[in-house]
Amino acid sequence: MLSTRRAGAEAAVAARIPLIVLGGFLGAGKTTLLNHLLSQADRRVAVMVNDFGPIDVDASLVASHDGETLSLTNGCICCSIGSGLDAALIRVLERKPAPELIVIEASGVSDPGRIAQVGLSDPMLQLEAVVVMADAGRIVAQLDDPLMGDTVARQIRAASLVVMNKADLLGPGEAESVEAELRARYGALPFLRSSFGRVPLERILAHGPGGHAPDGDAHHHEDPDHPFEGGVWSAPGMLNADRLIAALKGLPADVIRVKGRVVTDRHGSAVVQLAGGRVRIEKAPAAAEAPRNELVYIGLRGRGIGAAVSAALDALAAESRAG
Numbered sequence: 285m286l287s288t289r290r291a292g293a294e295a296a297v298a299a300r301i302p303l304i305v306l307g308g309f310l311g312a313g314k315t316t317l318l319n320h321l322l323s324q325a326d327r328r329v330a331v332m333v334n335d336f337g338p339i340d341v342d343a344s345l346v347a348s349h350d351g352e353t354l355s356l357t358n359g360c361i362c363c364s365i366g367s368g369l370d371a372a373l374i375r376v377l378e379r380k381p382a383p384e385l386i387v388i389e390a391s392g393v394s395d396p397g398r399i400a401q402v403g404l405s406d407p408m409l410q411l412e413a414v415v416v417m418a419d420a421g422r423i424v425a426q427l428d429d430p431l432m433g434d435t436v437a438r439q440i441r442a443a444s445l446v447v448m449n450k451a452d453l454l455g456p457g458e459a460e461s462v463e464a465e466l467r468a469r470y471g472a473l474p475f476l477r478s479s480f481g482r483v484p485l486e487r488i489l490a491h492g493p494g495g496h497a498p499d500g501d502a503h504h505h506e507d508p509d510h511p512f513e514g515g516v517w518s519a520p521g522m523l524n525a526d527r528l529i530a531a532l533k534g535l536p537a538d539v540i541r542v543k544g545r546v547v548t549d550r551h552g553s554a555v556v557q558l559a560g561g562r563v564r565i566e567k568a569p570a571a572a573e574a575p576r577n578e579l580v581y582i583g584l585r586g587r588g589i590g591a592a593v594s595a596a597l598d599a600l601a602a603e604s605r606a607g
């Protein structure tokens with residue numbers, strides 16, 4: 285009798301849909317890892333992306349795959365994924381055929397532990413892992429930063445697996461010392477190292493949710509004290525690629541992350557990223573809508589980042605229009 289009941293319970297667990305929550309600070313490489321996972325997936329994957337700005341940049345960068353991509357827009361750039369998550373999950377769980385894996389990419393300033401709570405409480409879901417990406421060369425400085433440190437620490441504490449990404453930018457022995465530092469602060473964290481998020485999906489699934497309970501402590505999106513603010517910059521016309529790169533590199537460090545679509549004289553329609561002080565521009569597939577320049581940015585609050593972005597980019601756009 286007992287074994288029949290246990291078999292029933294095991295069957296119910298087996299029928300649950302595995303869920304991976306993907307978190308980590310701004311620009312650490314979440315979307316890059318997500319696309320790598322999707323390129324390996326031999327199953328139907330529902331992807332939910334919670335970006336920090338009002339434009340769905342990340343959703344548009346998620347590679348096409350078997351399954352749908354939902355964008356969880358979030359009125360606040362802070363940490364809460366909001367009520368949209370419940371509604372989106374219901375929609376995904378009602379899909380026929382059902383997805384075989386759900387991946388939620390949290391925004392870079394949100395707490396993946398709060399999102400994981402949803403996975404833990406829904407009987408249809410099996411939380412497989414809370415994967416937290418770290419920009420390995422910057423994570424210790426980010427944790428030590430008096431303004432962003434709390435957000436980053438909350439993310440690491442929620443992790444069942446930390447992916448030390450951007451290993452290609454590290455010097456010899458640096459990965460080991462960063463991992464030792466994180467272990468000294470947060471205990472026996474499991475780590476995987478990667479460059480460009482190249483982590484086998486099976487290693488994440490095999491790893492399991494681990495012993496780190498999702499933290500999910502109270503930092504509500506109503507919290508007026510969160511240290512981030514963001515905005516959107518847009519302009520028509522074609523930008524000079526070299527001057528765009530110089531303008532983005534010249535932004536103050538308080539502007540932590542910029543991403544979006546641009547049109548440049550060298551690339552045509554392109555995706556541009558500023559993360560960790562580095563600028564990357566990649567040619568984009570022709571956009572369905574009329575090409576224009578549209579960037580979202582996020583950085584520290586009260587430091588005039590909107591004005592800094594405008595000062596750097598408005599002049600560039602005006603110059604491009606003039607000739």
Ligand SMILES: Nc1nc2c(ncn2[C@@H]2O[C@H](COP(=O)(O)OP(=O)(O)OP(=O)(O)O)[C@@H](O)[C@H]2O)c(=O)[nH]1
Binds near residue numbers: 451
């Ligand atoms: N050098 C290097 N660059 C990387 C690596 N992984 C990602 N990047 C680059 O870092 C930038 C940010 O990567 P994303 O995957 O968009 O980061 P994200 O965490 O999704 O960013 P947000 O969602 O905006 O917080 C992009 O320009 C990537 O190409 C890596 O391992 N090495």
